[in-house]
Amino acid sequence: MFDPVWTALEISQSLGMPVQDFKACTGVQIDSRSIVPGDLFVALSGCETDGHNFVSNAFESGAHAAIVSRLPSDLEQSDERLIFVEDTGVALNRLAHAARARASARCIAVTGSAGKTSVVQALRAALARAGEAHSSIKSFNNHVGVPVSLARMHAQSEYGVFEVGMSAQGEIEPLAQLIKPDVCIITTIGAAHLKAFEDREAIAREKASIFKGMSAGGTAIIGMQHAYSDLLCTLAKAHDLKVIKVGFDDQCDVRPVKVYEQATCSCLSIGLADRLITFKVNQPGPEWILNAMMILTAVNAVKGDIAEAALSLASLVPEKGRGxxxxxxxxxxxxxxxxxxxxxxxxxxxxxxxxxxxxxxxxxxxxxxxxxxxxxxxxxxxxxxxxxxxxxxxxxxxxxxxxxxxxxxxxxxxxxxxxxxxxxxxxxxxxxxxxxxxxxxxxxxxxxxxxxxxxxxxxxxxxxxxxxxxxxxxx
Incomplete structure (x- = not known):
């Protein structure tokens, strides 16, 4: 059994301020409707809703504590479950930073114009067959979702897999600095969110800003099936990262040796880690062949069990709404x-x-x-x-x-x-x-x-x- 995600002492140390003692928290939520008994509720103030209006609902659902920046109208100042801060968003980011710092988990960040969530969930399933793996859920990939996902990571996690998205310029680097990934995957570059960028090259450069959160010697896994793959490889090398090219061409470091495609799945063999690996992907199409190769390459990069990871790909089932x-x-x-x-x-x-x-x-x-x-x-x-x-x-x-x-x-x-x-x-x-x-x-x-x-x-x-x-x- 894992220890709780957050104790009162750990929150106090992370926020740099004293807090009242309360029952240790086993999870972190920003939506009161998702509370399960034992959670920590962070009351964020958004454009449409203010989490402070739902703190009581969170407590009624069993939350052990709530981080707030003002007193909810229906609660008392003396309530020991309330943790008062100046800005709840800043507090969430501090918890995320502390969670990453305390964990020895080898972390993978996944970005790209398509396939991010699918790759993240498949990676978690692959790594979980051999160790304790934590990941983002759904599409928790922005300035709120990434800190929440990090704050939920137990100190004992062996692997962490995080999705990193963007809708405008300058959004990826701060998220990468929080995650500090050992390995990153850039799936592909396309026209997603093109409205906010001058052109596709600008999108590629924004995706490449994920490298700025990585230490020299980290590994960048680049899907090579698009026009900006060489640019990404050049930018990764400029950050002293090990670059692994994944695709279907002879120039790629990881590519299929044999492929057999069916309407609902694919079977293939690839060369990886000085051996030939033959496996089934329970998803059809060349996009999933590429995904599978990047997934196994990432598992190898974080020293996971490649054989177990390959077996997991045979039983992939996508989340609701994703095929x-x-x-x-x-x-x-x-x-x-x-x-x-x-x-x-x-x-x-x-x-x-x-x-x-x-x-x-x-x-x-x-x-x-x-x-x-x-x-x-x-x-x-x-x-x-x-x-x-x-x-x-x-x-x-x-x-x-x-x-x-x-x-x-x-x-x-x-x-x-x-x-x-x-x-x-x-x-x-x-x-x-x-x-x-x-x-x-x-x-x-x-x-x-x-x-x-x-x-x-x-x-x-x-x-x-x-x-x-x-x-x-x-x-």
């Missing part, structure tokens, strides 16, 4: 639903459509696409959506239900029968009228389109949900 495949039973038959609704950008959309095309070739089911616009692409929005036309054509979709300004046009130009809907509620209503009990449904769009509600509606309507399995990669 999970559901079999839903209705009165008139079975509907197969691929839930890729969490998010979308040009890279992840193209890759996902390619994988789905393989699936449609092996089924007689009618295929229906539920597609939403890709957000944050700036002046390139229309062009990036129209660039999907060749990928949409190869899927063989029989029908597309779309929402947004640009996806309807792309779908129609691909020659797909298209119904443009005003919102997700209309999509759910129309979709129900199209189900005959022998459909294959694919759902993907940016978070702002809220397509996850369509998935939830379908699952609720079904009489029975059969097995769920792996297929896909989130944005």
């Amino acid at each position: 999970r495949l559901h079999e839903l039973m209705f009165e008139n038959g079975t509907v197969t639903l691929q839930d890729d609704s969490y998010n979308a950008n040009p890279l992840s959309m193209r890759a996902a459509l390619g994988r789905f095309a393989r699936l449609t070739k092996e089924t007689t089911q009618k295929s229906i696409a539920v597609l939403g616009d890709m957000a944050e692409l700036g002046r390139n929005e229309e062009a990036e959506h129209l660039a999907l036309v060749p990928y949409l054509k190869q899927t063989g979709f029989d029908l597309a239900l779309t929402v947004g300004d640009y996806m309807p046009k792309a779908s129609k130009e691909a020659g797909i029968e298209t119904i443009s809907c005003k919102n997700v509620a209309e999509i759910s209503d129309v979709l129900q009228t199209k189900l005959s009990g022998n459909e294959l449904i694919y759902v993907k769009g940016s978070n702002s389109t809220h397509l996850t509600r369509v998935v939830d509606d379908l699952i609720k309507l079904s009489r029975y949900e059969g097995h769920t399995t792996a297929l896909g990669q989130g944005a």
Whole structure:
């Protein structure tokens, strides 16, 4: 059993101030709805909500203590569970810094324009087969999510895996300085968040700022399947990092020797650590072959068990909204639903459509696409959506239900029968009228389109949900 994550003494030392004694905390939360008994609640003040309004709710749910910057209206100043600070965000960052400093864990940071969360979760599963592994959850990858993830790490953790994201320039370096990774992975560079950058090279340079949080001699694992891979390698070497190139070309340090691709998985052999490793990836497509190679390379870099890690890749199941495949039973038959609704950008959309095309070739089911616009692409929005036309054509979709300004046009130009809907509620209503009990449904769009509600509606309507399995990669 682990020791508690935070004791009153440890919090006092981390914040550099005295605190009242309270029961030790076994977790850290910033959302009172997620509290489990024993947690520490950090009351952050945001643009839309103020955590101070929910401190009592946190205590009612069993929180042992709360960090606050003012007294909640329904609590007493003398409540020993309250830890008063000037700024709760600063306090959270101090806890994160202290958590990283006290742990001997070998840490991996993962960034890139697509595949970050999928790689993080697969890495944690791979490392956990041989040691105590901690990681970010969901997409906890920004100025709040990274400190929370670090603050949750036990001192006894042997490995830490953290996702690092960005939506504007200058966001990655402070997060890298907190994590101080021994190893970093840059998955790929694409147009995600292009609205906030001059061009893709600017995105690549922002991703490369993760190197500034690493010590000389650390390892940078670079996915080489994009136009800025050489730039990333050059920048990594400028920080005295060991660079490992991963991809499909002869120039790569880690590449496939043999590959056998199927509609729902891939089998391959790679040369790594002076031996040939043959394994199965329970995900289809070249993107996941690349991911798997980067994952095993990272495991090797932190001296993990490569054999156990390779075995873990054979049983990958993605999180909700990241390619999970559901079999839903209705009165008139079975509907197969691929839930890729969490998010979308040009890279992840193209890759996902390619994988789905393989699936449609092996089924007689009618295929229906539920597609939403890709957000944050700036002046390139229309062009990036129209660039999907060749990928949409190869899927063989029989029908597309779309929402947004640009996806309807792309779908129609691909020659797909298209119904443009005003919102997700209309999509759910129309979709129900199209189900005959022998459909294959694919759902993907940016978070702002809220397509996850369509998935939830379908699952609720079904009489029975059969097995769920792996297929896909989130944005």
